[in-house]
Amino acid sequence: MHELSLLENVREILENHAVQQSFSRVSQVTLEIGKLSCVEPNALRFGFDVVMKGSLAENAELTISEINGLGVCRQCQRQVEMESLYDPCIYCGSPFVKVIQGAEMRIKDLIVI
Amino acid sequence: MCGICGCGQTDNTTKLKPVLRQNQHLLKHGHSHHGHAHAHAHHETERLVKVEQDLLSKNNAYAEQNRAYFQQHHIFTLNLVSSPGAGKTTLLVETIKVLKDRFPIAVIEGDQQTEHDADRIRAAGVPALQINTGRACHLDAHGIGHAIMDLGVRDHSLLAIENVGNLVCPSSFDLGEAHKVVVLSVTEGDDKPIKYPDMFHAADLMLINKTDLLPYVDFDVERCIQYARQVNPDIHIIKLSTTKGDNFSEWTDWLIKRVKPV
Numbered sequence A: 001m002h003e004l005s006l007l008e009n010v011r012e013i014l015e016n017h018a019v020q021q022s023f024s025r026v027s028q029v030t031l032e033i034g035k036l037s038c039v040e041p042n043a044l045r046f047g048f049d050v051v052m053k054g055s056l057a058e059n060a061e062l063t064i065s066e067i068n069g070l071g072v073c074r075q076c077q078r079q080v081e082m083e084s085l086y087d088p089c090i091y092c093g094s095p096f097v098k099v100i101q102g103a104e105m106r107i108k109d110l111i112v113i
Numbered sequence B: 001m002c003g004i005c006g007c008g009q010t011d012n013t014t015k016l017k018p019v020l021r022q023n024q025h026l027l028k029h030g031h032s033h034h035g036h037a038h039a040h041a042h043h044e045t046e047r048l049v050k051v052e053q054d055l056l057s058k059n060n061a062y063a064e065q066n067r068a069y070f071q072q073h074h075i076f077t078l079n080l081v082s083s084p085g086a087g088k089t090t091l092l093v094e095t096i097k098v099l100k101d102r103f104p105i106a107v108i109e110g111d112q113q114t115e116h117d118a119d120r121i122r123a124a125g126v127p128a129l130q131i132n133t134g135r136a137c138h139l140d141a142h143g144i145g146h147a148i149m150d151l152g153v154r155d156h157s158l159l160a161i162e163n164v165g166n167l168v169c170p171s172s173f174d175l176g177e178a179h180k181v182v183v184l185s186v187t188e189g190d191d192k193p194i195k196y197p198d199m200f201h202a203a204d205l206m207l208i209n210k211t212d213l214l215p216y217v218d219f220d221v222e223r224c225i226q227y228a229r230q231v232n233p234d235i236h237i238i239k240l241s242t243t244k245g246d247n248f249s250e251w252t253d254w255l256i257k258r259v260k261p262v
């Protein structure tokens, strides 16, 4: 469950921003999670309330926006959509596709009070 | 105080049998799952704050500090990952036997519990430090920074970090290593690379271990290699038997080429 450690990081990042940008409560957290990253959105949702309890984001709403996977084929150089890390190129069948989007896991923005 | 990160954490581990506790703050949070209560106070002025920060940014910052330290001191660092029992500790013990007179070797052992693996390494004659991760299923870069200082890793050396046996979580956490090395034993099935693609994608070297058992298991080495290359076209692969010694020198030669002599 590395999702718990990641949520610990979310909490810390919120606490740092609260000092820098002077807010005292967070009512919504929006995360961007790439479909090719190794985090499971449902595991994040499951752990969110537990990890945020007692913090400035207690009871905050969690929104996760998923980012589609995108790669460039190393053989034919075309851009292909990827559902998983080992999808072959849909044009030439080559397994050698380089990921250019979809590995993200970041905090996009917050709604704060 | 932590020599690399300057975090002010006091070092209360003993030199002889140091045990670090990683992520102790994780333990404070109970397991209970409570219901959603999205209390919105819409009369208060809400505003949007852009963050755009990677969830791993803190770990990555520590990892970069470690990496800079390793470079400065010519420490060749490997992060060994595998399922439980693939043979990481045995591999390290045998590697130490062959190479310990050539250059200094140190080992950081990550397990959820026990000091067993670090004891096995010390018995082989090199310094080892055990990090017990508790509930966490992976090592993180901050814990490694402390371990390097406690262990007193020598310049121009090999530092092997044995991660917690787990093919999922450690792939996300950069420790500052030069390479991730994934150990796959032939008793685990040849489809592991596509079942756990993140780890094989993140590794630079795959060791196919326990080849002495190939006659007894249904493991297609060529198919396994093909799967691994599907996930990671650049992965380097070495087949070996750690306990019987078959092809073990290909691995030790790989190391000898990379550890910087004084």
Ligand SMILES: Nc1nc2c(ncn2[C@@H]2O[C@H](COP(=O)(O)OP(=O)(O)OP(=O)(O)O)[C@@H](O)[C@H]2O)c(=O)[nH]1
Pocket: B082, B083, B084, B085, B086, B087, B088, B089, B090, B091, B117, B164, B165, B209, B210, B211, B212, B213, B240, B241, B242, B243, B244
């Ligand atoms: N037959 C055979 N057995 C091996 C080989 N390498 C390791 N083993 C055995 O595999 C078992 C597990 O080895 P370990 O070195 O403890 O594995 P590990 O990856 O460190 O395990 P964890 O730290 O618990 O994840 C031991 O009984 C080893 O003797 C090999 O090449 N061939």
Ligand SMILES: [Mg+2]
Pocket: B088, B089, B090, B117, B162
């Ligand atoms: Mg071990």
Ligand SMILES: [Zn+2]
Pocket: A073, A074, A075, A076, A077, A078, A089, A090, A091, A092, A093, A094
């Ligand atoms: Zn193609």
